[in-house]
Amino acid sequence: MPKDHGIGASPKRREDIRFLTGAGNYTDDINVNGQAYVHFLRSDVAHGRINAVNTGAAAAMPGVVRIFTGADFEGVGGLPCGWCVTDRHGEPMQEPAHPVLAQGKVRHVGDPIAAVVAETAEQARDAAEAIEVDIEELPAVVDMKAALADGSTKVHDDLTSNLCYDWGFVEENKDAVEQAMQDAAHVTTLELVNNRLIANPMEPRVAIGDYNRATDESTLYTTSQNPHVIRLLMGAFVLGIPEHKLRVIAPDVGGGFGTKIFHYGEEAFCTFAAKAINRPVKWTASRSEAFMSDAHGRDHVTRIELALDKDNNFTAVRTETYANMGAYLSTFAPSVPTWLHGTLMAGNYKTPVVYVNVKAVFTNTVPVDAYRGAGRPEATFQLERVIDKAARELGVDPIALRRQNFITEFPYATPVAVEYDTGDYHGTMDALEKIADLSGFEARRKESEARGKLRGLGVNCYIEACGIAPSNLVGQLGARAGLYESATVRVNATGGLVVMTGSHSHGQGHETSFPQVIAEMIGIDESMVEIVHGDTANTPMGMGTYGSRSLAVGGSAMVRATEKIINKAKKIAAHLMEAAEADIELKDGQFSVAGTDKSVAWGDVTLAAYVPHNYPLEDIEPGLEETAFYDPANFTYPSGAYCCEVELDPETGKVTIERFSAADDFGNIVNPMIVDGQVHGGIGQGIGQALLEGCVYDENGQLLSASYMDYAMPRADDVPFYNVDHSSQTPCTHNPLGVKGCGEAGAIGSPPSVVNAVIDALQSGGHDVTHIDMPVSPGRVWAAMQG
Amino acid sequence: MSQVTMTVNGKEMSGDAEGRTLLSQFLRDTLGLTGTHVGCDTSQCGACVVHVNGQPVKSCTMLAMEAEGADVATIEGQAAPDGTLNTIQQAFQDHHGLQCGFCTPGMVMSAAALLKENPKPSEAEIRDYLEGNICRCTGYHNIVKAILAASGQDVGSIAAE
Numbered sequence: 034m035p036k037d038h039g040i041g042a043s044p045k046r047r048e049d050i051r052f053l054t055g056a057g058n059y060t061d062d063i064n065v066n067g068q069a070y071v072h073f074l075r076s077d078v079a080h081g082r083i084n085a086v087n088t089g090a091a092a093a094m095p096g097v098v099r100i101f102t103g104a105d106f107e108g109v110g111g112l113p114c115g116w117c118v119t120d121r122h123g124e125p126m127q128e129p130a131h132p133v134l135a136q137g138k139v140r141h142v143g144d145p146i147a148a149v150v151a152e153t154a155e156q157a158r159d160a161a162e163a164i165e166v167d168i169e170e171l172p173a174v175v176d177m178k179a180a181l182a183d184g185s186t187k188v189h190d191d192l193t194s195n196l197c198y199d200w201g202f203v204e205e206n207k208d209a210v211e212q213a214m215q216d217a218a219h220v221t222t223l224e225l226v227n228n229r230l231i232a233n234p235m236e237p238r239v240a241i242g243d244y245n246r247a248t249d250e251s252t253l254y255t256t257s258q259n260p261h262v263i264r265l266l267m268g269a270f271v272l273g274i275p276e277h278k279l280r281v282i283a284p285d286v287g288g289g290f291g292t293k294i295f296h297y298g299e300e301a302f303c304t305f306a307a308k309a310i311n312r313p314v315k316w317t318a319s320r321s322e323a324f325m326s327d328a329h330g331r332d333h334v335t336r337i338e339l340a341l342d343k344d345n346n347f348t349a350v351r352t353e354t355y356a357n358m359g360a361y362l363s364t365f366a367p368s369v370p371t372w373l374h375g376t377l378m379a380g381n382y383k384t385p386v387v388y389v390n391v392k393a394v395f396t397n398t399v400p401v402d403a404y405r406g407a408g409r410p411e412a413t414f415q416l417e418r419v420i421d422k423a424a425r426e427l428g429v430d431p432i433a434l435r436r437q438n439f440i441t442e443f444p445y446a447t448p449v450a451v452e453y454d455t456g457d458y459h460g461t462m463d464a465l466e467k468i469a470d471l472s473g474f475e476a477r478r479k480e481s482e483a484r485g486k487l488r489g490l491g492v493n494c495y496i497e498a499c500g501i502a503p504s505n506l507v508g509q510l511g512a513r514a515g516l517y518e519s520a521t522v523r524v525n526a527t528g529g530l531v532v533m534t535g536s537h538s539h540g541q542g543h544e545t546s547f548p549q550v551i552a553e554m555i556g557i558d559e560s561m562v563e564i565v566h567g568d569t570a571n572t573p574m575g576m577g578t579y580g581s582r583s584l585a586v587g588g589s590a591m592v593r594a595t596e597k598i599i600n601k602a603k604k605i606a607a608h609l610m611e612a613a614e615a616d617i618e619l620k621d622g623q624f625s626v627a628g629t630d631k632s633v634a635w636g637d638v639t640l641a642a643y644v645p646h647n648y649p650l651e652d653i654e655p656g657l658e659e660t661a662f663y664d665p666a667n668f669t670y671p672s673g674a675y676c677c678e679v680e681l682d683p684e685t686g687k688v689t690i691e692r693f694s695a696a697d698d699f700g701n702i703v704n705p706m707i708v709d710g711q712v713h714g715g716i717g718q719g720i721g722q723a724l725l726e727g728c729v730y731d732e733n734g735q736l737l738s739a740s741y742m743d744y745a746m747p748r749a750d751d752v753p754f755y756n757v758d759h760s761s762q763t764p765c766t767h768n769p770l771g772v773k774g775c776g777e778a779g780a781i782g783s784p785p786s787v788v789n790a791v792i793d794a795l796q797s798g799g800h801d802v803t804h805i806d807m808p809v810s811p812g813r814v815w816a817a818m819q820g
Numbered sequence: 821m822s823q824v825t826m827t828v829n830g831k832e833m834s835g836d837a838e839g840r841t842l843l844s845q846f847l848r849d850t851l852g853l854t855g856t857h858v859g860c861d862t863s864q865c866g867a868c869v870v871h872v873n874g875q876p877v878k879s880c881t882m883l884a885m886e887a888e889g890a891d892v893a894t895i896e897g898q899a900a901p902d903g904t905l906n907t908i909q910q911a912f913q914d915h916h917g918l919q920c921g922f923c924t925p926g927m928v929m930s931a932a933a934l935l936k937e938n939p940k941p942s943e944a945e946i947r948d949y950l951e952g953n954i955c956r957c958t959g960y961h962n963i964v965k966a967i968l969a970a971s972g973q974d975v976g977s978i979a980a981e
Binding site: 286 | 864865912918919951954956959
């Protein structure tokens with residue numbers, strides 16, 4: 034019988050009440066007394082030299098308070114990059130300056146040139162239209178391979194080329210991989226594109242800067258997944274404000290998916306301008322602005338080779354990838370195609386040698402950074418597509434080929450520098466075969482064919498590295514940050530608890546799931562636990578929420594802090610009951626002395642901690658509040674097997690998803706309802722990538738897909754009900770909860786099965802099509818069918 | 821600027837509006853009803869759906885002045901005065917039909933309009949009706965399930981949770 038509270042239960046989400054009644058507190062819902070509004074004048078060309086910005090006429094427009102240009106930011110820091118990748122030759126990546134407002138040149142459509150601060154948003158927008166900008170348009174660099182050609186226009190004049198880095202991993206394996214390719218009985222090669230996406234959380238970004246001249250304190254309200262990271266980056270690197278004079282608040286945030294991790298110029302601008310004009314300054318992005326200023330995702334062009342021996346064992350994988358960085362380096366951009374991608378190229382398989390080459394390229398496009406999955410979807414897609422292609426070439430069952438090559442013994446050290454602690458890939462595949470009703474597929478195919486449609490079935494596996502990340506390891510790999518997480522657990526005198534976490538919830542339901550853990554540990558009701566997050570003033574320094582890390586890392590910090598609380602509470606209980614501390618047991622909110630009928634309640638102990646009349650003051654301090662910082666020993670490795678069934682209309686090329694099944698292994702699960710929801714959402718985004726979404730630039734660097742009219746977001750009628758299963762559970766061995774993380778799995782695991790299914794459908798209809806790039810639009814399918 | 825008066829959630833409310841002021845702006849900025857959200861600028865996302873004289877309307881597509889004298893219902897008026905969620909709101913909570921909550925007000929208002937005109941919609945009818953409401957978090961699974969449940973239909977047989 035399912036539990037009704039604690040770990041493993043699915044209590045209804047407490048945050049829902051405010052979201053369902055219009056009582057949420059999103060950043061744009063906040064208005065600070067006296068605020069002015071900012072509108073950014075953005076470049077409408079992809080590449081150009083700024084000859085002049087004349088603000089005279091605009092400054093005289095009604096309501097204008099002040100207009101800022103790049104000149105106002107001379108001497109102010111640029112936006113920092115949080116990760117330095119070292120290239121194949123031991124050299125650091127090329128790292129261009131990233132000004133808050135353009136200095137001398139614009140480098141992508143949407144690059145901010147000037148900012149008008151006015152009494153109303155409309156006045157700011159009107160005045161921005163009156164700014165005269167003289168830009169000498171330069172040739173735009175859009176295609177990555179063209180950008181690397183000799184004589185290409187350079188995005189940054191002060192860099193040697195448009196190559197950010199040329200990374201090889203594992204460089205020492207390069208020759209062994211070449212040898213394996215030569216020795217192989219069969220090599221399958223596939224060239225593919227991992228399409229550029231736009232994260233599109235439904236809440237556009239917002240920033241409000243506020244400054245208190247009396248205290249010299251700045252406050253930034255922002256739509257962020259990690260307010261402490263923003264405070265550190267903006268304070269230390271851009272504006273020179275020490276942390277104790279800078280508060281960053283990220284209240285209710287309407288989705289993130291990675292694109293709200295990064296520190297953006299608009300945040301720094303509002304903070305800077307609020308001090309400059311001594312008034313609060315508010316910016317609310319329009320969706321059109323979001324398309325051209327939120328960091329984009331994916332955008333890899335890859336050639337992958339899979340070598341197999343005569344018995345169909347994988348013997349080597351080699352990839353060459355071009356990864357688009359866009360015009361500037363967004364906060365964590367360099368890490369995505371390297372350490373979040375290359376380290377996953379072993380997948381679920383015991384391939385002995387792997388070599389990954391990645392060339393990161395600057396182009397005149399919006400910066401590209403982490404989007405749900407970040408590097409791992411790119412790794413999964415290429416690997417699972419090439420395996421499917423190999424199975425077809427060899428005439429073997431794609432599931433059998435995968436099973437034959439599964440890693441089965443753990444821990445397993447991959448040839449790409451990570452060690453999987455646990456997993457059961459046959460287990461998830463078994464679960465998948467059951468829920469996807471594979472045995473019924475042929476009948477369903479016949480039924481589709483009877484209606485003149487083609488039907489295809491595609492399967493893939495995935496593995497991801499989550500619970501980001503061991504600080505000492507990522508430090509060696511170039512991270513300029515630690516990736517621990519923090520929690521302060523404050524117990525009140527009457528027994529209630531407040532957990533102040535460095536994690537940030539923007540849809541994940543931490544306010545509901547985190548209390549389940551504490552309730553389980555102490556044996557009290559979840560309603561006695563409150564979660565506080567999103568404000569640097571009342572949470573310990575933490576790194577925020579991304580990389581499926583909140584429960585695995587932030588939850589672990591909360592467990593450690595709670596353990597400290599329990600240990601101290603046991604000392605108090607021992608004193609109250611005149612017993613030895615070692616004999617104290619805590620169960621169901623009662624401390625008892627083992628082997629006796631003596632007990633005191635949780636509330637008696639917490640009260641004693643704050644009213645210490647009968648209290649061991651010589652041994653311990655009053656009060657009951659503890660902080661823990663948890664730094665993971667390893668990544669976590671969720672894995673799974675996904676299956677997609679499509680129907681394809683040969684008349685139009687339109688593909689519809691008929692069935693989608695997902696079997697995941699997330700280790701232990703705290704709230705199954707929330708975990709299912711995370712997987713559903715990830716699958717929705719993965720289907721979006723596979724069939725619908727694609728960010729399109731023309732050859733001049735104009736962003737053609739810059740609104741919901743042109744960028745195809747998945748709608749309710751594009752997707753089916755999903756069949757998800759989390760019965761396969763191999764707990765993580767190195768965090769106290771045994772959890773692995775579930776936020777990104779759906780987006781990582783779903784695109785290959787969709788494309789595999791489309792290829793299967795086409796081949797079943799006699800079409801010799803081996804690959805179609807995403808998004809697999811009707812036009813592309815139809816064109817492929819015409820040969 | 822001129823004054824616009826309308827009945828919002830049963831209460832007469834007035835405020836100044838420019839000719840270009842959108843109903844969504846008026847509700848949020850002038851009346852302080854920030855439950856109505858704005859997620860795009862092309863009338864695509866549906867986060868701003870409210871009811872005007874009983875009809876669902878994307879409030880970013882309507883001028884505040886056009887709502888002069890109208891009866892407007894927003895998410896803030898959906899629960900009972902004592903805070904009890906209405907059937908649709910409760911179904912969204914029961915079936916985890918929301919995550920970040922940003923699209924939710926529009927989803928609830930659209931669902932209410934759907935169930936008014938079609939009290940027992942099929943899955944396909946729900947999906948079709950929600951074509952103008954974008955959610956990025958849920959993959960729509962639990963939204964559709966919640967609306968089926970709110971209409972009194974059995975959702976026990978729907979694949980997994």
